[in-house]
Amino acid sequence: MKYFTPIFSVLLFVSLALLPMTTSAETQNYRLGAGDTIVIKVYGEEALTLETQITNSGTINYPFLGSLKLIGLSIKEVEQIVYNGLKGAYFIEPNVFVGMVLYRPFYIHGEVKQPGGYPYQPGMTVNQAVALAGGLTERASQDKIAISREGSKVESEHGTINSAIQAGDTITIEQRFF
Incomplete structure (x- = not known):
């Protein structure tokens, strides 16, 4: 038990030291846009x-x-x-x-409880975006998710609940058919 505290302290220090490195790497690759x-x-x-x-x-x-x-x-x-x-x-x-x-916000609408714009954080997924929007409604489809990328010439791409999102994206959650 007397070794627990020093070992825990070292593990805590190492994990906190590595945290900024991963965030910093994501930030360094990030491309700036209007609203940042x-x-x-x-x-x-x-x-x-x-x-x-x-x-x-x-x-x-x-x-x-x-x-x-x-x-x-x-x-x-x-x-x-x-x-x-x-x-x-x-x-x-x-x-x-x-x-x-x-970061500039992302937008989510459709079958979520609180559609709108929300602050983006690097590494976000559709699932985290849905959580910020209060969760899915009872009629939401987890198979019909569209992600429109800011500045993309393609209208939208099919997404899943685990798809990564980017700042400026617009997420649409469609209704499911019973």
């Missing part, structure tokens, strides 16, 4: 800290650099754009950080 809120920081320069929402045109206004088109870019790509823009003309070696504050 990001934060940009330059170490040692409080005046260059900006928390902003990406506009419908896919842009933000950043001090010294003006309008930046960020739609479709990753967090790392935005860091590089800000770094390149500030380096030389304004700073010798700027230390730039860009992070996600709030």
